[in-house]
Amino acid sequence: MDFNDTPEEAAFRTEARNWLDANAKLRGPDDPPAELLADRSDAETTRAAQAWQKKKSEAGWACLTWPAEYGGRGATAMQSVIWGQEESKFLTPPNIFGIGIGMCGPTILTHGTDEQKKRWIPKLVTGEEIWCQLFSEPDAGSDLAGLRASAARDGDDWVVNGQKTWTTGAQFCDWGIVVVRSDPNVKKHAGLTYFVVDMHSPGIEIRPITQINGGQGFNEVFFSDVRIPDANRISEIGNGWAVAITTLMNERASIGGGGGGSVGELVRLAQQVELNGRPAIQDSAVRHRIADFYTRIKGVKMTGNRTLSALSQGKTPGPEASLGKLIGARVMQEMASFAMEIQGGASSVQDDTYSPQGGDWQERYLSIPGLRIAGGTDEILRNIIAERVLGLPPESRADKGMPFKDIPTGS
Ligand SMILES: Cc1cc2nc3c(=O)[nH]c(=O)nc-3n(C[C@H](O)[C@H](O)[C@H](O)COP(=O)(O)OP(=O)(O)OC[C@H]3O[C@@H](n4cnc5c(N)ncnc54)[C@H](O)[C@@H]3O)c2cc1C
Numbered sequence: 001m002d003f004n005d006t007p008e009e010a011a012f013r014t015e016a017r018n019w020l021d022a023n024a025k026l027r028g029p030d031d032p033p034a035e036l037l038a039d040r041s042d043a044e045t046t047r048a049a050q051a052w053q054k055k056k057s058e059a060g061w062a063c064l065t066w067p068a069e070y071g072g073r074g075a076t077a078m079q080s081v082i083w084g085q086e087e088s089k090f091l092t093p094p095n096i097f098g099i100g101i102g103m104c105g106p107t108i109l110t111h112g113t114d115e116q117k118k119r120w121i122p123k124l125v126t127g128e129e130i131w132c133q134l135f136s137e138p139d140a141g142s143d144l145a146g147l148r149a150s151a152a153r154d155g156d157d158w159v160v161n162g163q164k165t166w167t168t169g170a171q172f173c174d175w176g177i178v179v180v181r182s183d184p185n186v187k188k189h190a191g192l193t194y195f196v197v198d199m200h201s202p203g204i205e206i207r208p209i210t211q212i213n214g215g216q217g218f219n220e221v222f223f224s225d226v227r228i229p230d231a232n233r234i235s236e237i238g239n240g241w242a243v244a245i246t247t248l249m250n251e252r253a254s255i256g257g258g259g260g261g262s263v264g265e266l267v268r269l270a271q272q273v274e275l276n277g278r279p280a281i282q283d284s285a286v287r288h289r290i291a292d293f294y295t296r297i298k299g300v301k302m303t304g305n306r307t308l309s310a311l312s313q314g315k316t317p318g319p320e321a322s323l324g325k326l327i328g329a330r331v332m333q334e335m336a337s338f339a340m341e342i343q344g345g346a347s348s349v350q351d352d353t354y355s356p357q358g359g360d361w362q363e364r365y366l367s368i369p370g371l372r373i374a375g376g377t378d379e380i381l382r383n384i385i386a387e388r389v390l391g392l393p394p395e396s397r398a399d400k401g402m403p404f405k406d407i408p409t410g411s
Helices: 007-023 043-058 077-087 098-111 114-125 240-256 263-272 284-312 319-348 356-372 378-389
Strands: 131-134 150-154 157-168 175-181 192-198 204-209 218-229
Touching: 007 077, 077 284, 098 114, 098 131, 098 175, 098 192, 098 240, 131 157, 150 175, 157 175, 157 192, 157 204, 175 240, 192 218, 192 240, 263 284, 263 319, 263 356, 284 319, 319 356, 319 378
Parallel strands: 131 175
Antiparallel strands: 150 157, 157 218, 175 192, 204 218
């Protein structure tokens, strides 16, 4: 496998790098890595992220693989990866468009009508409109096809009732993708329909959820007789599962590409804090742990390179991309725990000025556990790897083929 750029890729990298050099500041060694979960709970961050997206779109650096007629650049997947690699070296506002651009846009481009693409795609590219994903419910996460929010046809509209939860950024969003049950009489995967919903519609109530880190990144969203025009339907009636799979594949691909965290920052922390009266980095046990993190992160990176190699050769990466997220999120969490450990009692204080590295490790310690749940929990990723990569027998599914209304609920 050759991981070096081809001459065309190298030329594209230089073009991207030149534009970034002229328009953003290079990320310094003490700046936090780009891949951490963006806290979308603050309006100022949202405005800064929108301004950066607009700037990129005006220069042709937004949504690179999307068709030029809708505001993209018609670039290859590999060019998009190269752009992402270069952009991550610069200090840019948090990426609040991961859901809209990473998941909603590709789904509409795959399954939407021309009219729907013209209406929604260009404003996703410019960052003018922000999107959320209304899939999970209190009783449907890993088992998404068990969702209960309902849709009933009424003339040219559908009337939606029910509750969604963990909806990232809903309080700042203009549009959402939503999967609802339009027919409870057929088996659970067959009775679903997929819509785009205007988040400002009457009957939508958004209640932010306060997280352990104090942020309000996600929300509960209640639907009470919310009317969604049939023109906003993305799937055939009852074929929402197939469209949802497109969204989930894009979600895994975008999360699976994550880097796994930076050992450099941990080394700097170990140089800064003291253990037994000397810099922690001089302790052989500390050095041993850091070396272990380094090795595992390299492993994640090399596995990620296989995906890049497949893209570079025009192939579609397979379910093995799940490995990057499974291992990477765990290593990041262990690194954050270790960083807290070597700070000793000081780790219990998170302060921009007094905590080492501005309290970033404290923030990570609280927010990284969510990475092991969002976009597929560890156990679900292991099931995918077992069944689709290793070819092991599938999990037994007791409700397979049963009409949804007959599945026991325990109530
Ligand atoms: C930071 C964050 C952001 C999120 N943003 C969004 C969003 O924007 N939109 C959205 O729709 N959702 C969002 N989610 C929700 C996320 O998709 C779900 O939390 C996830 O799918 C898990 O579902 P659940 O929480 O219902 O847990 P459950 O599915 O109830 O799982 C509970 C436990 O049981 C285990 N388990 C479940 N099924 C199996 C199985 N078959 N085999 C073995 N173990 C199993 C799980 O691994 C887990 O440990 C977000 C979550 C987080 C943490």
